[in-house]
Amino acid sequence: MKYVDEFRNGDQARAIAQRIQKLVAALGVPKDRPLQFMEVCGGHTHSIFRYGLSQFLPEEIEFIHGPGCPVCVLPMGVVDDCIAIAEQPNVIFTTFGDAMRVPGSKKSLLQAKAEGRDVRMVYSPLDALQLAKQHPEKEVVFFGLGFETTMPSTAMTVQQAAKEGVKNFSLFCNHITIIPTIKAMLDSPDMRLDGFLGPGHVSMIIGAAPYEFIARDYQRPLVIAGFEPLDILQSVYMLVKQLLEGRCEIENQYERIVPREGNRVALGAIAEVFELREFFEWRGMGSIDHSGVRIREKYAQFDTERKFELPRQKIADPDAAQCGEVVTGVIKPEQCKLFGKACTPQTPIGALMVSTEGACAAHYHYGQVEIPLSEVGA
Amino acid sequence: MMCLGIPGQIIEITDAERQLALVEVSGVKREVNVACVVEPDQPVESCIGYWVLVHVGFAMSRIDEEEAAKTLAILQELGEVQEELDAMQASQEALTEGQKP
Ligand code: SF4
Numbered sequence: 491m492k493y494v495d496e497f498r499n500g501d502q503a504r505a506i507a508q509r510i511q512k513l514v515a516a517l518g519v520p521k522d523r524p525l526q527f528m529e530v531c532g533g534h535t536h537s538i539f540r541y542g543l544s545q546f547l548p549e550e551i552e553f554i555h556g557p558g559c560p561v562c563v564l565p566m567g568v569v570d571d572c573i574a575i576a577e578q579p580n581v582i583f584t585t586f587g588d589a590m591r592v593p594g595s596k597k598s599l600l601q602a603k604a605e606g607r608d609v610r611m612v613y614s615p616l617d618a619l620q621l622a623k624q625h626p627e628k629e630v631v632f633f634g635l636g637f638e639t640t641m642p643s644t645a646m647t648v649q650q651a652a653k654e655g656v657k658n659f660s661l662f663c664n665h666i667t668i669i670p671t672i673k674a675m676l677d678s679p680d681m682r683l684d685g686f687l688g689p690g691h692v693s694m695i696i697g698a699a700p701y702e703f704i705a706r707d708y709q710r711p712l713v714i715a716g717f718e719p720l721d722i723l724q725s726v727y728m729l730v731k732q733l734l735e736g737r738c739e740i741e742n743q744y745e746r747i748v749p750r751e752g753n754r755v756a757l758g759a760i761a762e763v764f765e766l767r768e769f770f771e772w773r774g775m776g777s778i779d780h781s782g783v784r785i786r787e788k789y790a791q792f793d794t795e796r797k798f799e800l801p802r803q804k805i806a807d808p809d810a811a812q813c814g815e816v817v818t819g820v821i822k823p824e825q826c827k828l829f830g831k832a833c834t835p836q837t838p839i840g841a842l843m844v845s846t847e848g849a850c851a852a853h854y855h856y857g858q859v860e861i862p863l864s865e866v867g868a
Numbered sequence: 869m870m871c872l873g874i875p876g877q878i879i880e881i882t883d884a885e886r887q888l889a890l891v892e893v894s895g896v897k898r899e900v901n902v903a904c905v906v907e908p909d910q911p912v913e914s915c916i917g918y919w920v921l922v923h924v925g926f927a928m929s930r931i932d933e934e935e936a937a938k939t940l941a942i943l944q945e946l947g948e949v950q951e952e953l954d955a956m957q958a959s960q961e962a963l964t965e966g967q968k969p
Contacts, residue, residue, distance in 0.1 A: 536872075536946065537946070540946055584962070586924070587958065610965060611958050613925060613952075614924045614926070614959065616925045617925065617962065617963060621962070624963070640924055642904065643901075643924045691872070694928060718942050719942075747929050753904050755904045
């Protein structure tokens, strides 16, 4: 696969690129210490690679691909928990398709399905609820994951289940929340980021205000960005401009979708159904305080964790895997010892190689690295 | 890809009580929840005709028609439109799996 060759507005992209170039020159960025901007959202990672946006940027600017791909940061132990649930008698286990191929310590959900477990890919948690109503004799579990973009959908599905008195539906809640995650990265001793591209659709839910601490307490700029190539380039321009002018602010490039105050209804549903966990385990990043949510007592009967006995094992990634360093921007994907060798999209070892939103899979498919022909599509 | 969503147009309310509506996404009709895009103090019906961004079965945000067309074109290029539609289709099959026709 290659880039989307010449996207519409290629000229506009080059024009923005020139303006960025000018700012970078004025800023006097040393070539051996490029500006590093992290895109927190996997959707941005996907667009950056698909459109080859790095080629529009001067050498002095680098994208660091953040942890924003929810399946990529799932610890192996959680995948094992999913499989343990799916292996119970009488269970229909439902999930978004993205999670099917993530390796657990022994197998993936896809393999569990091949072994005859009732694992079904659904498009929406509403479909899982529907399935529960159609099969009152079964326990239907929905595997909920993702940041604030998908959180309202599971919250509202749980509310709906409660309203309708559905007894055989539960949510295995593995949602993660963006703000503590960004904070953990800012607190990391390895941190040397110069700014952030803020996630567009998470921000559509939470608004712009929750990011203020990044500018105030950490003196880093953040620009909430859309997903189109021009959005991303424009946002990079806005970041560099802030640096040049000595400003650190939370700006919103994606105003057409992101209201400053977020979505009231969605935030209401989240607050009603979920509460913060003390900590949540991330693949490759360890445990991050308050970075996950669980179901409140009020909705306990829809909580898979309370309905089922779960193994809850901590499973370390294979020693050679360097997913944690990749996800925090310490190394580039192709610097991982397993990249393109033991770990490929066909035989993923880390989840970053599973989803096209994951940095490793994106590098593998679209990166400029040379990949031996024998391994392509093998 | 769950974080990008896909634009569609609300064409009909199917269940006002549960705030469900039929949304047409790239020629395919799918029932989605519209609670997040109905204006406060307005009946659900008021959102018929809205263009919205649909995430995993929920309309999460209003967008204007021109923006919707642009976004669709981009998602088409990224190969995401077909992926979304396939996911919807697969879900439909998941709902009927194991049932005798
Ligand atoms: S190449 Fe594989 S093991 Fe290495 S960081 Fe990427 S996903 Fe992890």
